[in-house]
Amino acid sequence: MNKSSVFITWLACLLGVLIVNTNPALGHKPPIDEPVRIISLDGTVSEILCDLGLQSHLIGVDVTSTYPGSLKKLPKVGHNRSISAEGVISLKPTLVLTTQNAGTKPEIIEQIKSAGIKVISFQQEYSIAGTRKLIQDVATICQVASKAKPIIKKLDDDLTQVKKAINSPKVLFIYARGTGTMMVSGRGTQVEKMIELAGGVNATPDFENYKPLTAESLVTANPDVILLFDSGLESLGGADGLLKVQGIALTNAGRNGRIIDMDGHLLTGFSPRLGKALQELAQKITQKPKA
Structure with missing residues (x-):
């Protein structure tokens, strides 16, 4: 079983329990092989998910999710600072991912959670170390932690090629x-x-x-x-x-x-x-x- 399949199975089990516990009206646990349906409310998280090979699980994104270009084909749920909870819920996601810096209003996050949808908000520090950590955090929560390593290595390789401006313009x-x-x-x-x-x-x-x-x-x-x-x-x-x-x-x-x-x-x-x-x-x- 490959890492993506492990992620699907693990998260489907987890979300099944969460949905039953937070929304008893559903009345049953979804089958273990139910596809994980992800909405990303942050462009950087969306990019990381694609790099991790999980784009096929994305069913919607916010308007800051512009890279890779294939994300433009997905339904948009608005700008992360003006998200409509109804628009997110209507797509029937099982998981919503965002960052604490994205600016989505707390009350909107609570509305989404109240519909029985798991929401995970990552901390993002705007630094080189913070970027490495966010990549690893997203990979870990998606149960594909080992896939972060080559992405971080590529990031570090790119950083070694940076030739800083001289004379501090x-x-x-x-x-x-x-x-x-x-x-x-x-x-x-x-x-x-x-x-x-x-x-x-x-x-x-x-x-x-x-x-x-x-x-x-x-x-x-x-x-x-x-x-x-x-x-x-x-x-x-x-x-x-x-x-x-x-x-x-x-x-x-x-x-x-x-x-x-x-x-x-x-x-x-x-x-x-x-x-x-x-x-x-x-x-x-x-x-x-x-x-």
Whole structure:
């Protein structure tokens, strides 16, 4: 019996007991070979499940689950911060997986649990060690612990290929959804940690989390590089559109055309592709613009 089959059998037994105990109205224990039906409410957890060979058990995901591309074919249950319990329950999952940082409201989690559905929320630390641990935790809870080892090894191999940026460029991250929604990243954010791991320095470390972008803050920060999600830069009309935002052209980044973008989940997910993400970010914040 292979590891995936062991996982199916073990989890079906466990969930059968849980469902009977939490929802007596069902009145019977499901057969031992009932397929495990998983919904993931976190893009990184979804990616790990696929790497573990368990994608066939996924029946729904949140909208942050964008990698691998095959996940786009699955039903979406909304953004993890605005999940509808009814939408999750309607898909009849036997297991819902998420992280404590995903932002799903506690009352939504309780509604899902009250329907007799097992919910597991993993702790996720945004660091290299935290990424290794999350991979191992997901594999362990799914009873395929040994499958974590090659995934972690690939992560570590990728990390050895990261060439950190030299001269510690100041990087400003702008979260944008059109010119009407523009925020800059401060201390303690996932983006700040990625910038530091890639050899850069957060250009706006004097506040926590995010705050609205202003022309004054841009001039004060005077970043060497401006970083956005690719979707955010697109919402502004590309680099040319961003340069029209008041204050951008007055920064070193604006004057030198140092505007870069990355896939949002790759940049902030701290997923098994963390090494690849850092390779890309380090290269982009180091690379000089073409003359």
